Amino acid sequence: MAGTAVRGRLTWQVATAGSLTDETPAVRTIELDVPDWAGHSAGQHIDVRLTADDGYVAERSYSLASAPGEPVAITVERLNDGEVSPYLTEDLRSGDAIEIRGPIGGYFVWPWQDDAASPLLLVAGGSGVVPFRSILRHRAELRIKTPTRLLYSARSLPDVIYRAELDATQDGVEVSYTLTRQQPPGWTGHSGRVNGELLREVAWPSSQQPIAYVCGPTAFVESVASGLVDLGYPPNRVKTERFGGVGGP
Amino acid sequence: MDALDGNAIAGLLHEVFGTEMTTATGRCGNCGFIAPVAETVVYLDAPGTVMRCRRCISVLMVVVRRAEMNCVDLSGLAALDELTAV
Numbered sequence: 001m002a003g004t005a006v007r008g009r010l011t012w013q014v015a016t017a018g019s020l021t022d023e024t025p026a027v028r029t030i031e032l033d034v035p036d037w038a039g040h041s042a043g044q045h046i047d048v049r050l051t052a053d054d055g056y057v058a059e060r061s062y063s064l065a066s067a068p069g070e071p072v073a074i075t076v077e078r079l080n081d082g083e084v085s086p087y088l089t090e091d092l093r094s095g096d097a098i099e100i101r102g103p104i105g106g107y108f109v110w111p112w113q114d115d116a117a118s119p120l121l122l123v124a125g126g127s128g129v130v131p132f133r134s135i136l137r138h139r140a141e142l143r144i145k146t147p148t149r150l151l152y153s154a155r156s157l158p159d160v161i162y163r164a165e166l167d168a169t170q171d172g173v174e175v176s177y178t179l180t181r182q183q184p185p186g187w188t189g190h191s192g193r194v195n196g197e198l199l200r201e202v203a204w205p206s207s208q209q210p211i212a213y214v215c216g217p218t219a220f221v222e223s224v225a226s227g228l229v230d231l232g233y234p235p236n237r238v239k240t241e242r243f244g245g246v247g248g249p
Numbered sequence: 250m251d252a253l254d255g256n257a258i259a260g261l262l263h264e265v266f267g268t269e270m271t272t273a274t275g276r277c278g279n280c281g282f283i284a285p286v287a288e289t290v291v292y293l294d295a296p297g298t299v300m301r302c303r304r305c306i307s308v309l310m311v312v313v314r315r316a317e318m319n320c321v322d323l324s325g326l327a328a329l330d331e332l333t334a335v
Contacts, residue, residue, distance in 0.1 A: 045256075104260045104263060105269070107256060107271040244253060
């Protein structure tokens with residue numbers, strides 16, 4: 001299969017790891033050189049496949065962290081009992097080859113061409129922020145004026161991924177953090193889990209016909225999505241993406 | 250393993266159907282609930298991959314891989330239409 005890319009087919013190909021950036025002690029961004037990359041939309045992902053010496057195969061899906069047009073990059077959080085993430089975050093070196101396929105998915109993609117007038121709400125739990133980096137970079141590069149808010153729930157300030165980049169966003173993007181487990185002295189952001197009260201404060205009023213994207217661990221996504229529906233967001237204006245993993249943001 | 254959603258099997262579905270399927274619309278054969286494939290409930294380790302209705306939790310689709318072949322059971326779906334994106 002590999003090497004014979006048929007139009008429309010999704011084929012595995014070999015990518016080469018480029019620069020590696022440690023975002024937090026448990027999270028690494030990996031740039032990938034992919035020879036036949038067709039280009040991607042903000043919010044899409046790739047599948048990564050690792051094959052052990054004995055033939056055992058493990059596959060995982062990772063959101064693309066880079067904007068369309070930028071080098072392909074994924075940001076991976078290490079799950080200590082994981083089969084793929086410990087290798088990607090600890091053992092992989094620049095120049096190593098891994099198998100990938102993609103870009104994949106079309107649902108968790110921001111259709112800015114059709115929906116630029118609707119205020120955009122992004123709600124991230126933990127590494128659920130990864131596809132939003134792609135969306136925010138894309139928005140900035142194309143100078144899209146859509147009013148945008150990111151609400152990002154993390155365990156503690158050192159667990160915040162892309163903090164410097166998010167703190168530097170401007171031009172109609174408001175970023176708010178809520179820290180669920182530990183707040184530094186003098187913390188002026190939000191504390192605790194995202195609940196109805198916090199959503200009411202941060203989310204665009206439903207009367208402005210916003211569109212919301214929610215990405216994070218399953219329990220986080222369920223809770224935030226139902227909170228937004230309670231605030232009057234139509235369910236089809238709340239797009240969700242769930243991933244498994246650690247105990248939540 | 251946690252229940253995920255249809256986004257998590259976008260690659261598998263593309264492999265099976267030959268096209269992007271998370272924006273396709275599925276109708277539950279049990280309760281009639283209509284939703285994008287991305288919003289269904291998905292278990293990756295069921296064994297096999299199992300997709301369930303978000304409203305009534307009926308099984309919509311099962312994919313089991315055997316010897317490089319995907320065995321796909323769609324009998325829980327009343328309809329699956331890639332042309333009517335929600």
